[in-house]
Amino acid sequence: MPPREGTYGLLAEFDTPGDLVRAARQARQDGWRRLDCYTPYPVEEAAEAIGFHRNKVPLVTLVGGLMGLAAMFSLETWISTLAYPLNIGGRPTYSWPAFIVPAYEWTILFAGLSAAFGMLALNGLPALYHPLFNAPNFRDGATTDKFFLCLEALDPKFDLKETKVYLESFQPVSVVEVEY
Amino acid sequence: MATSEVKINDPGIDPATGEFRVIAPGQTFRSVTEKIARIVLTPTTPLGWFALFGIGGAVATMLLVAVVWLFLIGVGIWAITQPVAWGFAIINFVWWIGIGHAGTLISAILLLFKQTWRNSINRFAEAMTIFAVVCAGMFPLIHVGRPWLGYWLLPYPNTMNVWPQFRSPLLWDVFAVSTYATISVVFWYIGMVPDFGTMRDRAESKVAQYVYGMLSMGWRGSVRHWMRYETASLLLAGLATPLVLSVHTVISFDFAVAVLPGWHTTIFPPYFVAGAIYSGFAMVLTLAIPLRKFYHLEGLVTERHIDNMGKVMLATGFIVGYGYGMEAFMAWYSASHWEAFMFWNRMFGPMGWSYWVLVTCNLAIPLTTLWSRKLRTSIPFMFFISIVVNTGMWFERFVIFVTSLYRDFLPSSWGTYRATKWDYMTYVGTLGLFTALFLLFVRFLPMIPMSEIRMMLPGAKIKAKAAAEAGD
Numbered sequence: 129m130p131p132r133e134g135t136y137g138l139l140a141e142f143d144t145p146g147d148l149v150r151a152a153r154q155a156r157q158d159g160w161r162r163l164d165c166y167t168p169y170p171v172e173e174a175a176e177a178i179g180f181h182r183n184k185v186p187l188v189t190l191v192g193g194l195m196g197l198a199a200m201f202s203l204e205t206w207i208s209t210l211a212y213p214l215n216i217g218g219r220p221t222y223s224w225p226a227f228i229v230p231a232y233e234w235t236i237l238f239a240g241l242s243a244a245f246g247m248l249a250l251n252g253l254p255a256l257y258h259p260l261f262n263a264p265n266f267r268d269g270a271t272t273d274k275f276f277l278c279l280e281a282l283d284p285k286f287d288l289k290e291t292k293v294y295l296e297s298f299q300p301v302s303v304v305e306v307e308y
Numbered sequence: 309m310a311t312s313e314v315k316i317n318d319p320g321i322d323p324a325t326g327e328f329r330v331i332a333p334g335q336t337f338r339s340v341t342e343k344i345a346r347i348v349l350t351p352t353t354p355l356g357w358f359a360l361f362g363i364g365g366a367v368a369t370m371l372l373v374a375v376v377w378l379f380l381i382g383v384g385i386w387a388i389t390q391p392v393a394w395g396f397a398i399i400n401f402v403w404w405i406g407i408g409h410a411g412t413l414i415s416a417i418l419l420l421f422k423q424t425w426r427n428s429i430n431r432f433a434e435a436m437t438i439f440a441v442v443c444a445g446m447f448p449l450i451h452v453g454r455p456w457l458g459y460w461l462l463p464y465p466n467t468m469n470v471w472p473q474f475r476s477p478l479l480w481d482v483f484a485v486s487t488y489a490t491i492s493v494v495f496w497y498i499g500m501v502p503d504f505g506t507m508r509d510r511a512e513s514k515v516a517q518y519v520y521g522m523l524s525m526g527w528r529g530s531v532r533h534w535m536r537y538e539t540a541s542l543l544l545a546g547l548a549t550p551l552v553l554s555v556h557t558v559i560s561f562d563f564a565v566a567v568l569p570g571w572h573t574t575i576f577p578p579y580f581v582a583g584a585i586y587s588g589f590a591m592v593l594t595l596a597i598p599l600r601k602f603y604h605l606e607g608l609v610t611e612r613h614i615d616n617m618g619k620v621m622l623a624t625g626f627i628v629g630y631g632y633g634m635e636a637f638m639a640w641y642s643a644s645h646w647e648a649f650m651f652w653n654r655m656f657g658p659m660g661w662s663y664w665v666l667v668t669c670n671l672a673i674p675l676t677t678l679w680s681r682k683l684r685t686s687i688p689f690m691f692f693i694s695i696v697v698n699t700g701m702w703f704e705r706f707v708i709f710v711t712s713l714y715r716d717f718l719p720s721s722w723g724t725y726r727a728t729k730w731d732y733m734t735y736v737g738t739l740g741l742f743t744a745l746f747l748l749f750v751r752f753l754p755m756i757p758m759s760e761i762r763m764m765l766p767g768a769k770i771k772a773k774a775a776a777e778a779g780d
Contacts, residue, residue, distance in 0.1 A: 146770045168337060168506075169762040170534035173770050180532050185539040189547075200483075204474045207463060212471035219475065226475040229558060233483040236551045240491040240544055244498050247540035248525065251533045255526035270529045271506040273337030273762075 136259040136308050137162075137280035138291050140300035141269060145171045148275035151298035152177040155279065158294075162283035166260070166276040174275075185247050192242025193235045200234035201227055259308045266306075278306070320610060328615060328685065330425045330764060332607035337762050340608070344756045345510050347603055356602065357751060364743030371737020374730050375450060383453050385730045392713045392725040397451040399705040400735050402559055403587065404444030405485070406580070406701065409552050410588020411437025412492060415499070416548035419541070425616060427760040428608045432599065432746075433592050434496045435755070439745040440591070441489045443738040448481070450734075477561040484558040491551055495544045501527050502537070503754040556580040563708065569650040570712030573638060579631030586624040586670070587701035589617050593694035595746065597687055599755070608756055611685040618684035621697065625675050628704075632671070646717060654711040658724065662707050669700025 142148040145167065152165050156178055165174040175181075204227040208214070213221045248254070260266050260278065270276055277300075279291055288305065295303045322329045331340075378385060388395040411433040418426040449455045461482045463472050472479050504524035511517045527533070560580035563571035593614065600609040639651035655663050673696050683689050715722045749755065762768055 144767060149770055165531040166529045167531055167534065168341075168529060169502075169759045169768065170538050171531060171770070172535070172538075175531040175535045178531065180535060183532075183536045183539055185536050186543065189540075189543050193547075203463060207471040208474055212469070214473055216473065216475050223475050229477075229480040229554075229561075230474060230483040232554060233480075233487040233551075233558075236547050236554075237487040237490060240494060240547045240551075243540045243543040243547070244494045247498070247536045250536055251530075253525045253527065253533070258526060258528055260528055266528075267509040271502070271509045271527075272341045 133308050135281045135288060136262075136306040137278045137286070138288070138295055138303055139260070139263050139266065139306050140277045140279075140295040140298060140303045141265055142275040142277070142298075142300050145174065145275050147298070147300070148277055149173045149177050151277050151295075151300070154298070155277065158285075160279055160283055160285060162280040162286075164278050164280070166266070166270045166278065168269075168271055168273060168275075171275070184250060185243060188246035188250075189239050189243040192246070193239030196234040196236070196238025197231055199238070201231040204230060259306055262308075263304050263306045265302060265304065274301075328610050328612035330428070330610060330612050331761070332610060335607060335765060337765060337767065340761050340765070341506060341510075341758050343605075343608070344754055344758050344761070345507060347750070348507065348752060348754055349511055349516065351513075353751060354602075357747060361744060361747045364740045364747060367740025368737055368744050369740075370733050371741055374733035374737055377730065378450060378734070379455070383451065385728060386734075387725055387727045387731055389723070391716050391721055391723045392710055394709050394713065395725060396727055396731040396735055397447040399702070399709055400738065401444050401447035401451075402580075402705045403702050404440045404447070404738065405488075405559060406556060406584030406587045407591045407698075408437040408440035408444065408488075408492070408588065409556060409581070409584035410592050411435070411440070412488075412495075412548050412552040413585055413588065414592070415495060416545040416552065419545040420549060424764055425612055427764055428605075428756050429592065429596060429613055430760070431496075431499065431757045432595060432749070432755045434492065434499065435746065435749045435753070436588075436591060436595060437492050438489075438496055439742050439749070440588075441485070441492060442745065443742050445485060445489060446738070448485075477558065477565050480558045481562060484555045488551060488555045491544070491548055495548060498537075498540065498544065499757060500753065501525060502529065502759045503757060505529065506758055507754060553581055556584045563712075568712055568716070569639075569644065569646040570635075570654065570708065573635065575631055575634045575638070579628065579634075582624045582627035582631065583701060583704060586621060586628055587698055589621045589624070590694040590697035590701070593617055593690055594698065597691045597694070599750065601687075603750075603755075605756065608761065611687075614687065614690050615681065615684045618678050618690060618693075621674060621693075622678040625670065625678070625697075629671050629675060632667070650712060650715075653715050654707060657711065657715065659711055659714065662703055662711065666700055666703040666707050669696045670704060674700075 140151065142151065148165055148167070149171065152163070152174055155163055161179075163178055165171070165178060167174060205222060205224075208223070208227075209221045215221075260270075265274070266276065268274075277295070277298075279286065279295065285291075292303055292305075320328050320332060386395060386397070388397075414426050414433040415430045415437075418430075449458050452458060460470075461472065461479070472482075501524055504520050505527035508517055508520040508524045511520055557577040557580065560576035564573060564576040566572060596609055596613070596617075600606050636651060639647045642648075654660065674693055677683050677689070677693070710725045714725055
């Protein structure tokens with residue numbers, strides 16, 4: 129568990145996504161690993177800059193979809209052949225073409241739910257508390273029109289004074305310390 | 309047509325392309341956020357909202373009365389009997405589901421095709437989908453006669469040792485519609501999470517902060533989150549696209565699998581899907597045109613959107629027209645006496661008027677006028693067209709169900725269909741319910757996706773030059 133007191137990190141505020149990406153890329157090049165960017169809309173370049181290239185959402189979705197497919201198709205087969213076989217106009221009890229439709233729908237249902245809830249789980253959401261919201265300028269900016277770079281205290285390179293000077297070299301609007 | 313004059317020096321037109329702009333010039337991240345968030349976060353609700361909500365609520369109450377009476381007496385209060393055993397309930401079900409389809413088309417298919425103009429209309433189109441599915445889903449449930457046993461449709465272990473029959477298209481419907489409703493709600497909600505974060509951070513009242521805070525689930529805009537979020541949105545769009553095509557296809561199987569002349573045809577799945585999109589876009593226009601006026605959103609929902617929706621309607625309208633043509637052709641080409649009679653009776657029989665209403669509203673008026681860009685960008689005209697097409701599509705369902713059923717193989721079993729006041733009250737009541745739900749959405753949720761609008765603003769893109777300067 130990370131420490132729950134003291135400094136979470138230093139938060140630099142930028143006016144444009146370009147400034148943010150430049151700073152994030154430089155920080156990553158200088159060896160920072162515990163860092164994150166906060167933007168009011170997805171900025172792919174910022175994710176690339178901090179070395180976040182791929183995620184597991186597609187895998188979760190695929191597994192979910194296959195589970196839905198297998199679950200519904202086996203349920204239909206079991207019901208129609210063993211649990212409750214019905215003679216409908218002399219058609220075979222194992223009428224697999226007719227079973228495709230519900231199995232198809234459940235593939236989509238399970239895949240969709242896995243994509244949505246898998247994404248939230250991987251993001252660690254819902255989260256009732258996060259230290260960043262203690263920063264005075266974060267709430268007004270991060271969800272409206274400002275771009276933030278946060279260098280976290282857990283990074284071995286972190287030092288309150290030196291890191292502040294380092295962040296200020298990117299000419300941000302402001303650098304603030306974020307407490308837990 | 310003074311309102312539709314297209315001027316070259318109109319500030320709404322992009323000189324580079326000659327097209328109307330997707331967003332009016334001069335908007336910033338903050339200005340769009342404020343404009344959209346203020347509609348919801350304002351402490352004063354416009355009087356017009358209360359007036360409309362009052363009307364919608366009153367009409368929805370009529371639905372409540374009709375449904376209570378239905379539950380007390382039974383489906384005998386409707387006009388359904390032999391030979392027309394499927395009446396208003398099924399017409400309305402298919403009509404409402406079809407309307408919902410445009411929302412999914414806008415949110416999913418146009419996202420996959422990277423049609424960014426859709427961003428400003430996608431949220432309320434999705435809301436329209438959900439409320440349309442709510443209205444649609446009610447009809448089969450109340451039509452089963454004993455709706456409190458509706459759960460019998462689902463496969464679950466029970467003391468009767470009975471299981472559903474998976475070879476019936478009616479059961480396929482259960483899975484298609486329930487999946488469609490679930491995925492639409494999830495897609496809609498996930499799309500709103502970042503905007504809920506914005507609302508949370510901008511709300512002034514404690515209650516609003518608390519509620520939007522819970523809804524936003526602690527969204528903080530981390531780029532790692534954003535990347536997973538974008539992947540999930542894209543995957544949901546990719547899943548919703550085959551889903552939306554399958555839902556109306558499955559619904560059309562309810563008819564196409566039957567051996568009745570007028571239903572037993574392979575053109576039904578594509579023709580139902582195209583018709584669904586046709587009526588859905590008409591409903592989006594019916595909602596968007598008053599909304600942009602009332603909330604002064606002309607800068608975000610521009611003539612470009614209206615124009616593009618007109619083009620989609622033109623295309624789907626022609627597919628629908630092809631469907632009608634094919635039905636007529638097959639009635640002749642099949643050389644089946646019953647098919648030919650059904651079609652003749654559909655056009656010239658005692659209920660033939662409904663066929664000509666359909667042809668007028670779905671083909672004659674829209675497909676001759678939507679070619680004109682001048683008319684497509686004329687707001688009053690497009691509102692008129694949207695009402696016409698919605699009416700036409702309702703009559704299409706009426707024609708398919710009633711005129712295929714009321715004169716079947718034996719003249720001795722011929723009948724007619726005349727809807728009762730309870731049928732009308734239920735139908736009109738769902739329009740009220742839809743209006744009331746939509747007004748609640750507009751009042752309490754961000755109706756335009758702020759984060760997606762920000763992406764389309766001039767400052768959002770990182771200049772290639774700036775990226776090159778940073779090395780890499």
